[in-house]
Amino acid sequence: MTEITLEKVKENLYSRPHPSLTPIDIEAKAPIIHEILNLKARHNVVILGHNYMEPLIFNLSASEEQGDSLGLSRYAATTEADYIIFNGVLFMAETAKVLSPNKRIFIADKEAGCSLADDFDVGEIDKLREQHPGAPVMIYINSYALAKAKCDVCCTSANAMKIALAMPGDKIIFVPDILFAENIEQDLKGVKEVIYPGKDSDTKGAVCEVHEKFTLDDLFAVRKSFEMPKGHPTRRIYAHWECKPEVLREADFYGSTSQIGRDIAERVAAGKLERAFVASECELTSNLTAEFPGVEFYTACSVRCQWMAKMTLEGVLKILRGIDQGADLSEYEVLLEEEIIEKAKKPIELMMQFV
Ligand code: SF4
Known part of the structure; x- marks a missing residue:
């Protein structure tokens, strides 16, 4: 060596x-x-x-x-x-x-926890199954193995839409991220019903404490301060799926971390990105700044995942x-206990069959 x-x-x-x-x-x-x-x-x-x-x-x-x-x-x-x-x-x-x-x-x-995983009680999965018998349960990867072990399929922010569509039936239960669920619900309107904790029931879900911090007013302020009008050809606001629905609608692009990175890479290669604001964890922007030095990046440095x-x-x-x-x-x-590993592996492996 x-x-x-x-x-x-x-x-x-x-x-x-x-x-x-x-x-x-x-x-x-x-x-x-x-x-x-x-x-x-x-x-x-x-x-x-x-x-x-x-x-x-x-x-x-x-x-x-x-x-x-x-x-x-x-x-x-x-x-x-x-x-x-x-x-x-x-x-x-x-x-x-x-x-x-x-x-x-x-x-x-x-x-090193995560508000999505920590604030979700696995008992909520049983309650939702009882309220919606037969509907498959899709769980976000931001959850502990114990919770995954009780679900049918797993998803990431990059593939949630695809997995939701691939599962049988006209309804899907999605846990634990309420904001992400609301965003998927909007995009799947008229195609598939999305059930999630707190929607017409006393069940409780969770949110990402980092992404939920971004507000519509923040995005308006960014557009004004950094001269990034909506629809500008080379200046874009990016938002993560875990942000509030109104933040996603205002952004020029929304997606998972990898989808945001891919869009930036493609635009840089095509000479179509001079300035970007990323509504996500601030160190993501630090790493994007290093990867794409030709782009002027902005973020909110107070939005850091503890x-x-x-x-x-x-x-x-x-x-x-x-x-x-x-x-x-x-x-x-x-x-992890062997039994939990075996049970948690099934929804992850099913997800992998679809992607
Ligand atoms: S950024 Fe949000 S989703 Fe990611 S680990 Fe932190 S709290 Fe969890």
Whole structure:
């Protein structure tokens, strides 16, 4: 194994177009990154990085190790690596474990939750099934394995519409994201009925505490401040599916993280994007800024996911040092009961058959 030198790490960091990365950050963090990268290579470790990770953490991952939650879990299932460190939140690491039960999956902080997964009680699924007998239950990937285990099919923000249409019947129950459900309901009007927690019943769902922060007034202010009138040929507002319905309708494009990234890439390639505002987690925009330096990006830096922010360089280093020293890593290892793995795997595998 060729040693990665500290100089090489610094050179690499200084060459990146990260507006928020100062020389002070680079000098302070380079030795940690240097140790992480060498331990990663020495022990055949894969470090998966979700798009919402801050740039220094995101770039611990090679490009094939970066992506959205499902893409990363799929990669986890195919890699030959001995150890996998998941830089994301707990439900994502659980999904990787469900798809790769024989691999050792670690996360730097098991308290890295998600309002969608944490605020949803699995008992609501039984109530909805009772109220709508025979309707299939589709669950958003942003949920724990315990909840997935009670559902028929899983979906991501990139494929929810496709899966909803592929399931039999004229009705689908969608949990737990109420705002995403309302958005799908609008797009499927007249085609399929979408049932969700709280709709004509006393059931309770959840929302993404990050995406729900964006309001219609925010988007109007962005259009005015950054001279981005609706329908402008090269200036676009992007919104994630988890935002409020009125925010989606005002945006120039809405979709999943990967769909937003693809639209940006296509427009950049065609010379049709000079300015963009992304109504999503702010570190997504940091990573897009690095990937597309020719585009002027704007975002709301106060809109950061507190759970994603629990991943730190220091936390990742602790896991790697533990691997190096053969220490007890139970504090970081994601473990699930075999029965839950088996049951949660079914809706995920069914989803994969449709995409
Ligand atoms: S951004 Fe929203 S959906 Fe994603 S992990 Fe954070 S709270 Fe959950």
